[in-house]
Amino acid sequence: MAAALRDDLPEAGGPWAPTPPYSFVGGHNDGDSIPVAGLAEAAISALRREGPALASYNLGGSPQGYEPLRRFVCDKLGARASTPVDPDEVLITSGSLQALDLVNEAFLRPGDTVIVEQATYGGALTRLDRLGVSWVGVELDDDGIVPDDLDRVLTGLAADGVRPRFLYTIPTVQNPTGSVLPLERRRRILDLVRAHGVPVFEDDCYADLVWRGQRPPTLRSLDDGRGQVVYCGSFSKSIAPSLRVGYLVADPPVIRQLLAIKTDAGTGALEQLALADYAPTSFEHHVDQLMGSLQVKCAAMRAAVAAHFPDDVHVTDPAGGIYVWLTFPEGVDTSALVEPAAEAGIEFNPGAGWSADPQWGRRRLRLCFGHPDVATIEAGVARLGEVYRASIA
Amino acid sequence: MAAALRDDLPEAGGPWAPTPPYSFVGGHNDGDSIPVAGLAEAAISALRREGPALASYNLGGSPQGYEPLRRFVCDKLGARASTPVDPDEVLITSGSLQALDLVNEAFLRPGDTVIVEQATYGGALTRLDRLGVSWVGVELDDDGIVPDDLDRVLTGLAADGVRPRFLYTIPTVQNPTGSVLPLERRRRILDLVRAHGVPVFEDDCYADLVWRGQRPPTLRSLDDGRGQVVYCGSFSKSIAPSLRVGYLVADPPVIRQLLAIKTDAGTGALEQLALADYAPTSFEHHVDQLMGSLQVKCAAMRAAVAAHFPDDVHVTDPAGGIYVWLTFPEGVDTSALVEPAAEAGIEFNPGAGWSADPQWGRRRLRLCFGHPDVATIEAGVARLGEVYRASIA
Numbered sequence: 001m002a003a004a005l006r007d008d009l010p011e012a013g014g015p016w017a018p019t020p021p022y023s024f025v026g027g028h029n030d031g032d033s034i035p036v037a038g039l040a041e042a043a044i045s046a047l048r049r050e051g052p053a054l055a056s057y058n059l060g061g062s063p064q065g066y067e068p069l070r071r072f073v074c075d076k077l078g079a080r081a082s083t084p085v086d087p088d089e090v091l092i093t094s095g096s097l098q099a100l101d102l103v104n105e106a107f108l109r110p111g112d113t114v115i116v117e118q119a120t121y122g123g124a125l126t127r128l129d130r131l132g133v134s135w136v137g138v139e140l141d142d143d144g145i146v147p148d149d150l151d152r153v154l155t156g157l158a159a160d161g162v163r164p165r166f167l168y169t170i171p172t173v174q175n176p177t178g179s180v181l182p183l184e185r186r187r188r189i190l191d192l193v194r195a196h197g198v199p200v201f202e203d204d205c206y207a208d209l210v211w212r213g214q215r216p217p218t219l220r221s222l223d224d225g226r227g228q229v230v231y232c233g234s235f236s237k238s239i240a241p242s243l244r245v246g247y248l249v250a251d252p253p254v255i256r257q258l259l260a261i262k263t264d265a266g267t268g269a270l271e272q273l274a275l276a277d278y279a280p281t282s283f284e285h286h287v288d289q290l291m292g293s294l295q296v297k298c299a300a301m302r303a304a305v306a307a308h309f310p311d312d313v314h315v316t317d318p319a320g321g322i323y324v325w326l327t328f329p330e331g332v333d334t335s336a337l338v339e340p341a342a343e344a345g346i347e348f349n350p351g352a353g354w355s356a357d358p359q360w361g362r363r364r365l366r367l368c369f370g371h372p373d374v375a376t377i378e379a380g381v382a383r384l385g386e387v388y389r390a391s392i393a
Numbered sequence: 394m395a396a397a398l399r400d401d402l403p404e405a406g407g408p409w410a411p412t413p414p415y416s417f418v419g420g421h422n423d424g425d426s427i428p429v430a431g432l433a434e435a436a437i438s439a440l441r442r443e444g445p446a447l448a449s450y451n452l453g454g455s456p457q458g459y460e461p462l463r464r465f466v467c468d469k470l471g472a473r474a475s476t477p478v479d480p481d482e483v484l485i486t487s488g489s490l491q492a493l494d495l496v497n498e499a500f501l502r503p504g505d506t507v508i509v510e511q512a513t514y515g516g517a518l519t520r521l522d523r524l525g526v527s528w529v530g531v532e533l534d535d536d537g538i539v540p541d542d543l544d545r546v547l548t549g550l551a552a553d554g555v556r557p558r559f560l561y562t563i564p565t566v567q568n569p570t571g572s573v574l575p576l577e578r579r580r581r582i583l584d585l586v587r588a589h590g591v592p593v594f595e596d597d598c599y600a601d602l603v604w605r606g607q608r609p610p611t612l613r614s615l616d617d618g619r620g621q622v623v624y625c626g627s628f629s630k631s632i633a634p635s636l637r638v639g640y641l642v643a644d645p646p647v648i649r650q651l652l653a654i655k656t657d658a659g660t661g662a663l664e665q666l667a668l669a670d671y672a673p674t675s676f677e678h679h680v681d682q683l684m685g686s687l688q689v690k691c692a693a694m695r696a697a698v699a700a701h702f703p704d705d706v707h708v709t710d711p712a713g714g715i716y717v718w719l720t721f722p723e724g725v726d727t728s729a730l731v732e733p734a735a736e737a738g739i740e741f742n743p744g745a746g747w748s749a750d751p752q753w754g755r756r757r758l759r760l761c762f763g764h765p766d767v768a769t770i771e772a773g774v775a776r777l778g779e780v781y782r783a784s785i786a
Contacts, residue, residue, distance in 0.1 A: 002620070002646045004558070004592045005499050012649040015481075016455035027658075029448040036444030043436045043663070051429030054633035055422040055764060062409035088408075094487055094637070097657050106398050127656070165397070199397045227395070240447035242662035244487070253395045256405040263520070264490050268661035269635030270436070371448060 022346040022380030028371035033290045046273035058266040065092025069276035083221035094267045096234035096246035115167040122353040137356025144181035147188040154196045166199040173206035176325040176366040178318020200229045208238040210320040297369040308385025322370030334365040415739040415773030421764035426683045435670035451659040458485025462669035476614035487660045489627035489639035508560040515746040530749025537574035540581040547589045559592040566599035569718040569759040571711020576609045593622040601631040603713040690762040701778025715763030727758040
């Protein structure tokens with residue numbers, strides 16, 4: 001049977017292996033912070049109220065998702081990101097990964113080009129790659145996209161007769177750099193893409209976890225109803241990644257077009273119900289608590305990097321989220337560390353996979369501090385420092 | 394922004410409209426039968442036990458799905474369908490629709506051909522259509538696939554140099570005809586496809602709802618480990634369609650290849666947890682109760698068809714499930730009834746969309762009795778009878 005499969009599929013992995021002792025990969029979150037009791041109560045009360053509706057797809061309602069949850073998404077974006085949204089503009093998705101897939105499918109054909117950030121979410125790049133879509137990277141600094149470089153990229157593509165299908169950006173708590181794009185840059189970037197007629201796909205998955213400075217308004221809100229921006233968010237980072245609930249925000253005609261390709265008979269109702277009951281009363285408080293714990297772990301990780309790596313290894317100071325991004329001196333290839341790190345019980349994301357230009361990314365790597373506790377962070381980073389020092393000895 | 398979308402997407406629908414009073418479409422189920430209290434208890438106890446694991450994708454376990462749920466799938470298939478399965482052969486999916494998408498993606502390229510049943514699940518056909526895949530229908534009688542016709546189709550395709558990528562079949566409680574393929578036919582069909590080297594995609598989504606006769610072993614089990622069959626099932630029809638939990642059963646190398654294209658970061662954990670806690674103690678009893686209620690509604694619907702339609706309209710007597718399939722005299726086009734039925738507050742599935750050959754299907758239609766209560770069934774079918782009589786008057 002395996003012989004009857006297509007021969008151009010992505011390579012299959014081996015059997016599943018348990019997580020190693022020092023796991024710094026993935027978007028996992030803080031286990032102690034999961035609001036277990038609150039979610040359980042919410043699930044019960046929602047089931048008591050809506051239980052028989054489970055007998056119908058989409059709980060008998062709109063395929064855009066459970067309306068109370070869409071209303072909460074609107075309230076949250078209004079209160080936390082100065083972004084007025086109507087429930088008709090919201091499509092609940094099975095995690096933000098389904099949001100990515102829907103937007104990619106709706107906008108992209110093989111041979112198309114998109115603009116991405118120089119360092120970006122690796123899963124977005126592997127998706128583009130599978131779709132046969134090329135990308136061009138735009139420079140980042142400590143504040144996110146450098147507008148002049150975006151101008152250069154847009155102008156260069158136009159000169160080459162290439163019309164990028166969209167700019168994919170993570171402006172607020174950038175993955176992996178943790179930067180937050182300032183308001184003025186947001187306006188400038190919107191001016192630039194508008195001048196070139198290029199839509200924006202704004203991925204705001206980490207944006208509820210900003211712990212330094214003010215969270216600026218979303219690009220979608222600054223676009224002022226011009227419809228240039230499709231926006232996505234998620235409850236994975238704020239509540240729990242194992243719950244598969246994300247959301248897209250776009251103009252209703254775009255939402256209806258995305259719905260026509262969302263042929264999954266709806267996103268899981270129990271997870272929507274539980275979140276819709278939990279979030280309105282508890283989201284703010286929960287996220288505040290979670291950020292307190294993440295900040296402690298972030299500080300521990302940064303301190304451990306400073307203590308156990310040479311001074312010429314740079315670590316970011318993220319404004320929020322769950323990642324730090326390390327930059328090594330010229331000549332280092334972090335992919336070469338994967339195997340010795342694995343032998344020491346450590347996993348991390350080498351930078352090449354998180355970079356528009358793998359060559360640029362090879363001396364970088366990403367560490368997630370969301371899941372491990374402080375002791376594990378300290379021990380694991382110390383070990384990773386040993387692995388690195390041994391590699392350059 | 395809508396202007397930047399691909400121009401070859403499936404047509405977008407209009408704004409969502411609430412369900413009409415007499416809705417006989419879709420795979421909705423009996424609202425009174427949803428085991429609300431049991432699911433709520435299960436959700437709480439599972440959350441209490443596994444709550445912190447929600448902080449990791451896939452609950453920190455295998456991406457094949459929550460292991461206790463995979464074990465239940467194995468136990469259920471062993472006990473109810475004489476099908477020994479190992480948890481390593483099971484992949485939990487976000488509903489059986491994701492199972493369909495994964496199998497299609499893994500086996501099919503544009504231009505390929507598959508074999509389907511003459512009357513089959515409409516959603517499978519629209520998926521094939523979007524993928525640019527052709528199909529050839531094989532004849533059904535009251536017992537399901539007619540083996541001699543399958544032989545004819547396989548031989549004809551081979552003579553034309555066409556190698557079908559798989560046979561897609563719903564052998565147990567066929568959708569829409571409600572037949573159950575007898576054991577001897579199962580063996581014969583396996584012999585035929587093996588002789589032609591054609592894999593089988595066995596869709597068993599309704600198979601837990603057989604209320605007449607014995608449920609035969611699955612094609613997968615009769616294949617005796619030869620690996621010719623990929624199998625899928627679902628909890629949508631047995632527990633609740635709004636929960637998006639289905640499963641694939643295949644040889645581990647095929648499962649690992651499917652996993653490589655299941656890039657959704659896992660199926661919703663809360664729904665898996667709740668089912669895994671609920672099902673081992675309560676599934677059997679629940680399904681027995683549910684079938685009692687479905688049988689009553691099925692009888693009511695068949696009696697209403699007999700009472701309100703002319704004698705030359707044939708209605709199936711399904712062995713289980715939630716559908717009846719009506720066949721009208723030559724010359725009738727059930728698509729023409731959609732609009733007058735809608736004006737009378739009725740929705741149904743015209744047969745063309747559920748048929749390999751739309752021309753063959755145009756004098757057929759599908760009615761679902763899963764969701765409406767007996768009074769609604771009686772009133773709605775009476776009205777539909779009026780609509781039909783008016784159309785031929």
